[in-house]
Amino acid sequence: MASFMKQEIKRTFLELLEQRPFNQITVKDIVEACGVNRNSFYYHYADLPALVEELIDEEIGRFVREERSFSTLEESMKEAFAFFQEHRRAAYHVYNSVNRDIFDRYLMKSCESIGKGYVNSILGDTVASQEDRKAIIHFNAYVLYGAVTRWLESGMTYDVLEDFRRVFQLMVEPAMRQQGLSTKLEDS
Amino acid sequence: MASFMKQEIKRTFLELLEQRPFNQITVKDIVEACGVNRNSFYYHYADLPALVEELIDEEIGRFVREERSFSTLEESMKEAFAFFQEHRRAAYHVYNSVNRDIFDRYLMKSCESIGKGYVNSILGDTVASQEDRKAIIHFNAYVLYGAVTRWLESGMTYDVLEDFRRVFQLMVEPAMRQQGLSTKLEDS
DNA sequence: GGTCTCGTGTCTGAATTTCAGACACGAGAC
């Protein structure tokens, strides 16, 4: 199926999101801009948050589904931020007006997904304990989470990849080395 | 209404047209690339030519509907060729494989539409006879038609506007002056 | 010639989607 109307509704929503913040966009706005019956919106979505949730899920899903080798963290991050870079202003409006709890949860989920893939690929069989693996994954995820949050709060004014690499080299790499682990960042 | 599926079918068709010539594209190809039931295609279109016809009509319609002053012929032409420029390879494949009769008829229609608007705007009230107006419009339309056809046959390798301007200055302008008419081409 | 494959155009009937129109509810403006 993959209803074309759903596609169009989402596209329209993102378009409106380029123009004004999330909390100034109503379901009515969307369906009118889209030329669609209001009931049709509710046929596909329970409410507006449900639409947002689907959009975020799709982006995360798109990233997670990609069974990459995560050869470099930088590459994965580039991939992960495709959505933000594609919808720069939209992301800004979302971040500054959407329910922060929901957003944070998804951001953290995303960071864990990135961290997990990356860490697993560099750890290989070096660490036996699952607890240690989890700890290292979470450590990486939170560092990433912090970098992204700082970037979003700044209004996405600087190159987040550049910034993250700096943090990584200053903090993460030494910590990993301390554990006898070599990162693959220098490969990139 | 403006069925989103129709939109998607047309988009898919143009996409395929970028890849291979018209006569190598079947209805089956389109619906499969589009992920749509074959019957749904026939619900919207009688057959493949009907889809092409609609596409061409839309482009011409889009141009004709624009109630411009046609201040310069060049500007109108730029507008008129937006479709060709947008779908360069597609246009090439269409021109080189579609039923030439149909294509020519539409091309001529398009040229007349351009010529009519332009000529009317430069003629003003200077020529009383409707016959004369028609003759001048047709003259312009055919010159335009010729230029475009030559351009298409060359594989759209050169700048058609540049070429047309040359023809215009060499042939059309003198002819118009002979009739005591001044063109507005020099304004541009 | 014959047969086989494949895309076409058409049909039927079911399932799904989109629609118009109405309703009660709550929030915010005034």
Place this chain on the structure above:
DNA sequence: GTCTCGTGTCTGAAATTCAGACACGAGACC
């Protein structure tokens, strides 16, 4: 307080999309 406006829900009709089948013609191949 009323009034407006968007919401979320419901109903039933209309439109769209679907699966599945059919006969037909063109082209490949033997």
